[in-house]
Amino acid sequence: MQSIANWLIIIFTGAFVLGLITLAVMYWQDVHQTTHAIRRNYPVIGRMRYRFERLGEYFRQYFFANDREEQPFNRAMRSWVYRTAKGLGGLISFGSTHDLNQPGAYIFVNASFPKLEEEKTPMPPITIGARCDKPYVAKHAFNISGMSYGAISKPAVRALACGAAKAGIWLNTGEGGLSPYHTEFGTDVIFQIGTAKYGVRDAEGRLDPDRLREVGQQVQAFEVKLSQGAKPGRGGVLPGIKVTEEIARIRGIPAGKTSSSPNRHRDVANTQQLLELMHYIRGLTGRPVGFKAVYGSELFPRELCETIHRLGIDYAPDFITVDGGEGGTGAAPQVLADHVGLSLSESLPMVVNTLTEYDLRDQIRVIASGKLVTSGHVAWALCVGADFAVTARGFMFALGCIQSLQCHKDTCPTGITTHNPRLQKGLVVEDKAERVASYAHWVNHEINELAHSCGLSNAREFQREHLRIVQKPGYSMPLSELYPEIRITSLIQESLKRQA
Ligand SMILES: Cc1cc2nc3c(=O)[nH]c(=O)nc-3n(C[C@H](O)[C@H](O)[C@H](O)COP(=O)(O)O)c2cc1C
Structure with missing residues (x-):
């Protein structure tokens, strides 16, 4: 002792x-x-x-932090995704903590006499690229936005692909090329062609037509990426620590070295070249082709529409993805993420209005992205005029993301954005695939619930008049008055014909 x-x-x-x-x-x-x-x-x-x-x-x-305070996503939004991904539903009790007097808040215009159960209809599928040899019929309005294999891990890609297949939604590859994990479960895939043309490039970094044809056999559509909301004017950056042997092989780059894609496609310096590139890919693969961009003003969409009319409707993109300046990324300079590119709430109505004005709205599908993670946000985008909404970070939450803001460090504690096998262990593909499917299903279901509450048969019938936006406490305005649509097509078409 x-x-x-x-x-x-x-x-x-x-x-x-x-x-x-x-x-x-x-x-x-x-x-x-x-x-x-x-x-x-x-x-x-x-x-x-x-x-x-x-x-x-x-x-x-x-x-x-209180429930509605944090950025980029507050706890209320994250918890909503976690609950719906776990199939626990979006029920709350006692009352909402959402402040209906805050400028910018959405108020859907409820009908005094909503549809009876038997009057409700399922949301009809929408065809993208009706003029193509192989159009794509998309079943649902809410789908998965681009995240490259490289920025996210193998189990993350597999869980997304498996969950997307279960839910019948599409998965966008992001700019990192097509991996075997994207196609493993028979998922609908949109292949993104980034500025480095990863996965479809030759040794000099130019488009490889043979590779494009090969990829065209395995995917449903192509998306040419001009820019993304988190870093307009800056190409993708994959830190060397994340460029594994396999990722390097898929992308066609050296392993272990930081991979930076150019800040624009070398062969696309104006709207005509953009339309010609998309026309070329469509001709080669027979698949629908669109592009993704973040917008700085209405000049670009306006110029694009004028060029389409000049070249002919065959050159029109099959879809346009409008990414808001609030978009996320695996790695971006803070100054670009903070200050460049219009937010989706401004750019989406602008792009839709411009297409309407130039009589192109019926030919070109519009996909919206930028923090559209809850059914309320997705329904907002449909009211504005989008045909589809996609999210990247919403699906990351479904995979278990806790917003630790370390995507660029290879230290993601949930295994989503790291290639460290020890951390990836936490991400069990079968379990997370169920969550991805449940989240997608729930959002696609709830936008219809919102539509029913507004007296509509399904969410495809949403118009701007079905939504009001709060301007100041106690005063809201209908979206249709805030962003009126103008159609002066015949005048413009006549003048364009004359110019031609
Ligand atoms: C980890 C991560 C990787 C991404 N990779 C790509 C990419 O390869 N290509 C692309 O166009 N956008 C990429 N994005 C942007 C998203 O596709 C999307 O445009 C943006 O995050 C806005 O949607 P969200 O707010 O719903 O996340 C990425 C985003 C994240 C978070």
């Missing part, structure tokens, strides 16, 4: 002395270093600031 007590005294004294020596070393380091003013002025204790700042990133969401 006596000897145990002696040992304990020795251990505690040793630990105490060691602690004192450590503090003394830290003190010496702090007063002699020159980079951190706080540590120099408040040795040792000043270090706590940096530790708390780091920990705050993780703990704020649990202890301090």
Whole structure:
């Protein structure tokens, strides 16, 4: 007994002395270093600031931030996705914490006499690229936005592909090429051609027609990526740490080296070249071809429509993806993410209006993306005039993302954006595929519920008059008045014909 007590005294004294020596070393380091003013002025204790700042990133969401406060996605939105992905439904009790007086809040215009159960109809499928040899019939309005294999992990791609197949929705590959995991479950796939043309490039980085034809056999449509909301004017960046042997092979690049795609397609410097490229891909593959962009003003869509009329309707894209400036990414410079590109709430009505004005709305499908993660947001996009809504981060939440903001570091704690096998273990494909399917199913179901509440048979019937936007407390305006649609087509077409 006596000897145990002696040992304990020795251990505690040793630990105490060691602690004192450590503090003394830290003190010496702090007063002699020159980079951190706080540590120099408040040795040792000043270090706590940096530790708390780091920990705050993780703990704020649990202890301090309220339900509707955080960015980019608040807890209320994330929890809604988690619940629906787990099949727990979107039920709440007592009342909503959503502030209906906040400018920008949506208010759907409920009908006094909503549809009876027997009057409701399922949402009809929509054809993309009716003029193509192989049009694509998309069954649902809500689908998965582009995330490349590379930015996200193999189990993440597999869970998304499997879940998408179960739900009957499409999966966009993002700009990283087509992996075997995208097609493993028979999912509908939209292949994205990024500015580096990963997966369909030759040794010099130009489009490889043979490879394009090959890919065309396996996917439903092609999307040429001009830009994305999180980093307009900047190409994709995949840090070297994430360029594994397999990812390098799929993309056609060297392994282990940071891969940066150019900030625009080298062969596309104006609207005519864009339309010609899409026309070429459509001709080669027979598949629908569209493009994705974030918009800075209405100049680009206007010029695009004029060029379509000049070249002929055969050159029109089969779809346009409108990505809002609020979009996410695996890695982007903060200044571009914060300040460049219009938000979807401004660009979507602008693009839809321009297409309507130039009489092209019926030929070109519109896909909207930018924080459309709940059924309310998706229904908003349909009211504005989109045919489809897609989300990347919504589906990341369905996979278990906790918004730890580490996509670019290969340290994602949920295994979604890391190639570290230890962290990927947490992402069990079979389980997460169910969640992806459940989330997609729930959103596609709930937009119809909203439509029924507005007196419509299904969500395809949404118009701008079905939504009001709060301008100031106690005052909202119908979307149809905020963004009126103007059709001056015949005039424009006549003048374009004359110019031709
Ligand atoms: C991890 C990650 C990877 C992405 N990779 C791509 C990509 O390869 N190509 C692309 O066009 N957009 C990419 N995006 C952007 C999304 O497709 C989408 O446009 C954007 O995040 C807006 O949708 P959201 O707000 O629903 O996430 C990526 C986004 C994330 C979060």
